[in-house]
Amino acid sequence: MQTLILNGCSLSDEFAQSALSLVTASLGEGGDPPQVINLEGLRIADCNGCFGCWTRTPGECVIHDDAPAVTAKLAFADRIVFFCPVVFGGFDPVLKRVIERSISLLLPYMRVYHGELHHPPRYNREYELCGIGILGRPDPEGAACFRERLRRLSLNYNGRRFSAGTLVRGETVDADRIRAIIDVREEL
């Protein structure tokens, strides 16, 4: 299983990087080590909403920066881990921008999936998404929204299962705490 971790946290964020080390170790137990992409410092522009990745250069974004290389890796990952600060119950803008720029992984038309219209995957693959968010303070509403955020994204990325959890900055984080998040695979 190929696991890809998108790290939206700052490399100078000691709490986040310490937790990320535990995430990487836990996901690598008994299998291929996960690949980590640190988004800090990458050149990734905003999606301009042109749908060129569907109608002008199908499968590829028309903006030539660092995002297409990340999308290429996302295409063939079996499990994608979104690791970032929680902002208003969702992803931080750095990570969110990468997700927005990856809609070329989907096809333009829609089909019914779990009772709603969604785009089918371009690469005919099932993705398992995992979200680990870092909260600045205890925030049950933000944590609940973050979980729902992952469920929604899984629906749109042809997911079958997802896992999501939050860490509160300053709390003691160990391997068991991380496994309690990544091992709970909820069905959509």
Next chain:
Amino acid sequence: MKKIESALILCGSPKRKQSASFELGSYLARRLEAAGIKAIVRSCAPRDTLLADVTAADLLVLSFPLYADGIPARLKEALMQIVAGQPGPKYCAALVQCGFLESAQNDTAIEMCRLFARDAGFVWLGGLGRGAGGMLSAKPLEQSPPPMRATREALDLAAELLSRGEPFTAEIKQVFRVPPLPRWLYAGASEIGFLLQLIRNGKLLSLFRKPYRSDTAR
């Protein structure tokens, strides 16, 4: 809270004035103006005067398209700047539209807007989510065809409530979100639209193109 005398509608679409979100916000602004409230519509970027514009308004309305199930990254950055800038007490509401038929797909983004309002210390008046965004355009909503009547009526009522600082009612949310088309018709029309664009671009045979390979992605 003071009486609402001014409103800022903040548009989160990268297409700015050429977007359906900008027009939804502009229509609401015109209705607020009719109710005696000074209303300004602007894009969330550039952000150099953003905080001053927000500070000057009694009501902030976010109008944006659903991007990958959430608030567009550029708008989220603007919202983070607003929270950090502490522009003082205000009322806040949101208009969200998505390209899927089901309005419920907007609900998580509306909850995020509520959490933004909470973090900014604003009074949250609610969010209106609309599906079938493919039917909306940047043209003035007053000139739109009859299927858009419900959208206009909901925004008319929304402006009345917002002008008094009252929250959106369940009835308005329902009127705004009702899908005006059967699912098969909306999905079919959307598909035809994309196929026509592919034909126009000479890319129809590339519809299912897979430019990335597993061996180059690792």
